[in-house]
Amino acid sequence: MAKQEHILIIGAGLCGSLLALRMAQRGYKITLMEKRPDLRAVHQDAGRSINLALSDRGLKGIRLVGLEDRVKDLCIPMNGRMLHDKESNTLFSPYSGRTDEYINSISRTDLNIMLLNAADEYDTLQVHFNQACTNVDLKNATATFTDYHTKEEQTITADIILGADGAGSAVRKSMYMSRDFLFSFSQDYLGHGYKELTFPPAENGGYRTEKNALHIWPRGRDMIIALPNLDGSFTVTLFIDYKDAPDSFASLDSPAAITEFFTRQFPDAIPMMPELVKEYEENPVGPLGTIKCHPWSAFGKTCILGDAAHAIVPFYGQGMNASFEDVVVFDEMLDAFSDQGWEKVFKEFEKTRKPDTDAIANLAVDNFHEMKEHTAHPMFQEKRKLETQFEKEFPTEYYSKYSLVTFNEAIGYKEAMTRGRAQNKAILNLLDDGLLPDSLSLKAKLKKVQQATEDILHDDAIAGNI
Amino acid sequence: MAKQEHILIIGAGLCGSLLALRMAQRGYKITLMEKRPDLRAVHQDAGRSINLALSDRGLKGIRLVGLEDRVKDLCIPMNGRMLHDKESNTLFSPYSGRTDEYINSISRTDLNIMLLNAADEYDTLQVHFNQACTNVDLKNATATFTDYHTKEEQTITADIILGADGAGSAVRKSMYMSRDFLFSFSQDYLGHGYKELTFPPAENGGYRTEKNALHIWPRGRDMIIALPNLDGSFTVTLFIDYKDAPDSFASLDSPAAITEFFTRQFPDAIPMMPELVKEYEENPVGPLGTIKCHPWSAFGKTCILGDAAHAIVPFYGQGMNASFEDVVVFDEMLDAFSDQGWEKVFKEFEKTRKPDTDAIANLAVDNFHEMKEHTAHPMFQEKRKLETQFEKEFPTEYYSKYSLVTFNEAIGYKEAMTRGRAQNKAILNLLDDGLLPDSLSLKAKLKKVQQATEDILHDDAIAGNI
Numbered sequence: 050m051a052k053q054e055h056i057l058i059i060g061a062g063l064c065g066s067l068l069a070l071r072m073a074q075r076g077y078k079i080t081l082m083e084k085r086p087d088l089r090a091v092h093q094d095a096g097r098s099i100n101l102a103l104s105d106r107g108l109k110g111i112r113l114v115g116l117e118d119r120v121k122d123l124c125i126p127m128n129g130r131m132l133h134d135k136e137s138n139t140l141f142s143p144y145s146g147r148t149d150e151y152i153n154s155i156s157r158t159d160l161n162i163m164l165l166n167a168a169d170e171y172d173t174l175q176v177h178f179n180q181a182c183t184n185v186d187l188k189n190a191t192a193t194f195t196d197y198h199t200k201e202e203q204t205i206t207a208d209i210i211l212g213a214d215g216a217g218s219a220v221r222k223s224m225y226m227s228r229d230f231l232f233s234f235s236q237d238y239l240g241h242g243y244k245e246l247t248f249p250p251a252e253n254g255g256y257r258t259e260k261n262a263l264h265i266w267p268r269g270r271d272m273i274i275a276l277p278n279l280d281g282s283f284t285v286t287l288f289i290d291y292k293d294a295p296d297s298f299a300s301l302d303s304p305a306a307i308t309e310f311f312t313r314q315f316p317d318a319i320p321m322m323p324e325l326v327k328e329y330e331e332n333p334v335g336p337l338g339t340i341k342c343h344p345w346s347a348f349g350k351t352c353i354l355g356d357a358a359h360a361i362v363p364f365y366g367q368g369m370n371a372s373f374e375d376v377v378v379f380d381e382m383l384d385a386f387s388d389q390g391w392e393k394v395f396k397e398f399e400k401t402r403k404p405d406t407d408a409i410a411n412l413a414v415d416n417f418h419e420m421k422e423h424t425a426h427p428m429f430q431e432k433r434k435l436e437t438q439f440e441k442e443f444p445t446e447y448y449s450k451y452s453l454v455t456f457n458e459a460i461g462y463k464e465a466m467t468r469g470r471a472q473n474k475a476i477l478n479l480l481d482d483g484l485l486p487d488s489l490s491l492k493a494k495l496k497k498v499q500q501a502t503e504d505i506l507h508d509d510a511i512a513g514n515i
Numbered sequence: 516m517a518k519q520e521h522i523l524i525i526g527a528g529l530c531g532s533l534l535a536l537r538m539a540q541r542g543y544k545i546t547l548m549e550k551r552p553d554l555r556a557v558h559q560d561a562g563r564s565i566n567l568a569l570s571d572r573g574l575k576g577i578r579l580v581g582l583e584d585r586v587k588d589l590c591i592p593m594n595g596r597m598l599h600d601k602e603s604n605t606l607f608s609p610y611s612g613r614t615d616e617y618i619n620s621i622s623r624t625d626l627n628i629m630l631l632n633a634a635d636e637y638d639t640l641q642v643h644f645n646q647a648c649t650n651v652d653l654k655n656a657t658a659t660f661t662d663y664h665t666k667e668e669q670t671i672t673a674d675i676i677l678g679a680d681g682a683g684s685a686v687r688k689s690m691y692m693s694r695d696f697l698f699s700f701s702q703d704y705l706g707h708g709y710k711e712l713t714f715p716p717a718e719n720g721g722y723r724t725e726k727n728a729l730h731i732w733p734r735g736r737d738m739i740i741a742l743p744n745l746d747g748s749f750t751v752t753l754f755i756d757y758k759d760a761p762d763s764f765a766s767l768d769s770p771a772a773i774t775e776f777f778t779r780q781f782p783d784a785i786p787m788m789p790e791l792v793k794e795y796e797e798n799p800v801g802p803l804g805t806i807k808c809h810p811w812s813a814f815g816k817t818c819i820l821g822d823a824a825h826a827i828v829p830f831y832g833q834g835m836n837a838s839f840e841d842v843v844v845f846d847e848m849l850d851a852f853s854d855q856g857w858e859k860v861f862k863e864f865e866k867t868r869k870p871d872t873d874a875i876a877n878l879a880v881d882n883f884h885e886m887k888e889h890t891a892h893p894m895f896q897e898k899r900k901l902e903t904q905f906e907k908e909f910p911t912e913y914y915s916k917y918s919l920v921t922f923n924e925a926i927g928y929k930e931a932m933t934r935g936r937a938q939n940k941a942i943l944n945l946l947d948d949g950l951l952p953d954s955l956s957l958k959a960k961l962k963k964v965q966q967a968t969e970d971i972l973h974d975d976a977i978a979g980n981i
Contacts, residue, residue, distance in 0.1 A: 231757075231802055235702075474978035478974050
C-alpha cells in the first residue's frame with residue numbers, strides 16, 4: 050500500500066479526530082469531514098454528554114498519537130464510586146485495591162478540541178466542518194456532502210473511506226441499505242432514558258461534594274450519577290424509565306412532581322441543585338441504545354469504526370475508550386497487513402476487534418443493572434470489599450472484573466468479560482454457601498476463589514465445545 | 516371489547532391464516548390480505564421451504580381451531596435423525612426414548628391450503644390475494660394495498676391491525692420507521708445460505724431411503740438434510756457458506772465443482788439425486804436470518820405476530836410451531852384481558868411471549884452448530900444415547916433439551932432452554948470427568964445428572980441475582 054494514498058474520514062468527533070491524526074502521522078493524505086460546526090468556534094449545547102470517563106484503553110490511543118502529556122491537564126482522577134443512600138449516608142468504594150488504578154473525568158469538548166488542534170499541525174490533513182454526509186457509494190469510496198450554510202453539494206472520491214460518524218452513522222446506513230450483501234444489524238434500546246443536570250461550583254468556587262469520585266445514587270430502578278468538571282461543577286445524569294413506571298419521564302411532568310421525586314429519592318443532592326427544575330424542564334431526554342452490526346467493511350473500500358460500528362450504553366464508562374482502542378487496533382492491523390491491501394486490513398480489523406466490542410456492549414448493559422441496583426446490595430458490597438482486599442494484598446494475583454475491563458488494557462474486553470464473570474459467579478456462590486468464613490486467611494480465600502473460577506471456566510468450556 | 520369488531524390481518528401464510536380462522540371463530544369480522552396469489556390456483560415455485568416439521572406446539576394451534584383430524588392426513592412421522600457419515604454408514608438416533616414423541620414432515624403448501632379452505636367456511640372472514648401492503652398508519656389501524664394485477668390502490672381502516680406478514684413484514688417496517696417511539700430491532704444473518712434440492716421418488720414410486728426419519732449428513736462446516744414428502748420424494752436442503760470457505764456457494768460455480776463436492780462429501784446421496792446439477796443451477800440461494808424486535812405493538816391499534824415479530828433459522832424445526840403457538844398465546848390473552856381493551860391484550864401478549872420467542876431464536880442457532888457438527892461428535896453421541904436410555908426407562912423423570920423444546924408444550928421455550936442447557940452441561944461434564952462409569956446403574960446415573968443439573972441452575976441463579 051503506497052503512502053500518500055487519500056483517505057476520506059467521515060466524522061471529526063473523538064474517534065474520527067484521533068483516527069485522522071494517526072493516519073496523517075502514518076503519511077496518508079487525509080480529508081476529514083464533520084457534520085457539525087467547529088466546536089472551537091461555537092457555544093456548546095447543554096445537556097449532551099458533557100463529560101466522560103477516560104481510562105487505560107483510551108489512554109493507549111492518546112499515547113499512540115503522542116498526546117499523553119497534553120491530556121493530563123484535562124483529567125480529574127476518580128478513585129472510586131461514592132455511593133449515596135436514601136438517608137444521605139455515603140460509602141466510598143474504590144475502583145481497585147491498587148492505588149495507581151483510577152479513571153478520569155474529562156470534558157468531551159476539551160478533549161475533542163485538543164485532538165483537532167493537534168490535527169491542524171499536519172499539512173496533509175484537511176478538516177471541513179458543517180458538511181453533512183448525504184450519500185456514500187461504498188464500492189467506489191465516493192461520498193457526497195451538503196454544506197449546512199450554503200446548501201452546496203460536493204462529492205469526494207478517495208482511495209478509501211473510513212466512517213467514524215457515530216451512532217447515527219450515515220456510512221453504516223448505506224451498508225444497511227445495500228442490496229449487494231447481507232448486513233446483520235441490531236439497535237437495542239433500554240426502557241430508561243437519560244437527562245443531564247448540574248451541580249454548579251460552590252460559592253467559593255470549590256466542589257460541592259468529593260471531587261475525586263464518581264458519585265452514584267443507586268435506587269434499584271432509578272439512579273443519578275455525578276462526574277466532576279475542572280471548573281468546580283459536576284455534570285449530573287438522571288436515569289429513569291421513559292414511561293410505565295412509578296417514576297418516569299412521562300410522570301415527572303410538573304415542577305412539584307420533579308421536586309417531590311428528587312426530595313424523596315436523592316435528598317442530599319437537592320441542596321446542590323439550585324436550578325433543578327429549570328434544568329430538568331430545559332434539557333432533552335436522550336435514549337440509551339446499543340448498536341451492533343456486521344460486516345464493518347464493504348468492497349475493501351469502506352470501513353466503519355467507533356460508535357458507527359458499535360455504539361454502547363454509557364454504564365461502563367467505556368464508549369470513548371473502546372473507540373480509541375479501535376484506532377490502536379486498526380493501527381496494528383496496518384502494521385501487520387497493509388502490504389496485503391485494504392480489504393485484508395479491514396477484514397482482519399473486524400475479526401480481531403468485533404468479539405471485544407460485542408463483549409463491552411454486553412458488559413455495559415450488565416453495569417446498568419449493577420450501578421442502579423447491585424451497588425446497594427449487601428452481598429455485592431461484601432464481594433467488592435473482598436476483591437479490594439485481594440487487589441491490595443495480592444496486587445499481581447487478583448484483578449476484579451472492573452479492573453480487567455478498565456485497567457488491564459493488555460487483554461481484550463472479551464477475555465475480561467469471560468474471566469470477570471466467572472470470578473463474580475465464584476465469589477457470590479462461595480459467599481452464599483458460607484465457604485469464605487472469617488476464620489480463613491485472605492490468602493486462603495483467594496485460593497478458593499481462584500480454584501472455583503477455574504472450575505467454572507473449565508465446565509463452561511466442556512459444555513461450549515459440544 | 517364488543518364482538519363484531521373489524522380486524523385487518525395482513526398476511527395469509529401459515530400464521531395469518533390460522534390467526535384469521537381463530538379470530539373468526541371468536542366472532543370478529545376479519546379482512547385477511549395476502550400479497551401473493553392464492554396458492555390453491557397457481558403452480559408453486561420450486562426451491563422455497565417446501566416441507567416443514569410440525570410438532571406438539573404447532574399441533575396445539577391446529578387443535579385450537581379444530582383441525583387436528585384433517586391435518587393428520589398431511590403428516591409423515593419422523594421418529595429420529597438418520598445420520599449419514601462420509602463412508603455412507605447410517606446411524607439412527609431417535610428424537611426421544613418415548614415412542615409416542617416424534618415430529619412430522621408436512622408440506623407448507625398443503626397445510627396452508629387446509630387452513631385457507633377452513634377459513635372459507637366463515638362468512639365473516641374475507642380473504643383477498645395479490646394485495647401488497649404499501650403503507651401502514653399504525654395509530655389509526657389503516658393500511659394501503661396495491662393489487663398486483665390491476666395496480667389499483669385501496670385503503671382499509673379497521674378497529675385493529677394484526678401483522679402476520681412474515682420475516683419481511685411491512686407492518687414491522689412501519690414500526691421501524693416510526694419516529695413516535697424507540698424501536699429495538701435486530702437482523703442477524705449466518706454466514707451460511709441454503710439451497711433446496713430433491714430426491715425424487717424411486718422408480719417403483721416408493722422412498723429412496725428411510726421414510727420415517729429426518730436425514731442429516733453432518734460435515735462440520737457443511738450439511739445436507741432431507742425430509743420426506745407424501746409423494747415418495749424428499750426435499751433436500753444444502754447448507755454451506757456463501758463465500759470465504761473451502762466449499763461455498765461462491766466456489767461451487769460449475770457442474771464439475773458441484774458434482775465433485777457432493778461426491779466427496781455426500782457420496783450416498785449422489786445416486787438419489789439424478790437432477791443434482793440442474794436443480795443446483797436453477798434453484799435460488801436463500802439467507803438464514805434471525806429477526807427480533809420490540810415493541811410488538813403500537814398505540815393499542817397494531818400488533819405483529821409470527822415471523823413478523825420473530826423470524827428464526829430453521830434448525831430446530833420450530834419456526835411454524837412458534838408462530839402457531841403465538842396464536843394460542845394470543846387467544847389466551849384475549850380470554851384473560853379482552854375486557855381491558857386491545858392495548859392491554861397486545862402488551863400482555865408480548866410480555867408473556869417474547870422471552871419464549873427470544874429463547875427459540877437462540878436455540879435454533881445452537882442447533883445449527885449441533886446438527887452440522889456435534890451430531891457427528893463421539894461425546895455428543897454418548898450423551899444422546901444416555902438421554903434416550905433415561906427417557907425410555909424413566910419416561911416421567913427425564914426430558915432431554917430436544918424433548919423439552921419439541922414435545923413439552925406445557926412449558927415455554929425459555930424454561931426448556933434454561934433447563935435443557937443445564938442438563939447438557941451436567942452430562943457433558945460428568946462424562947468428561949469420568950463420573951458416569953458403566954459400573955453405575957442407569958438409575959444412579961440419572962440421579963447424578965439430576966443433582967448436577969440442579970447445582971448448575973442454583974449457581975447460575977445466585978450469580979444472576981447480583
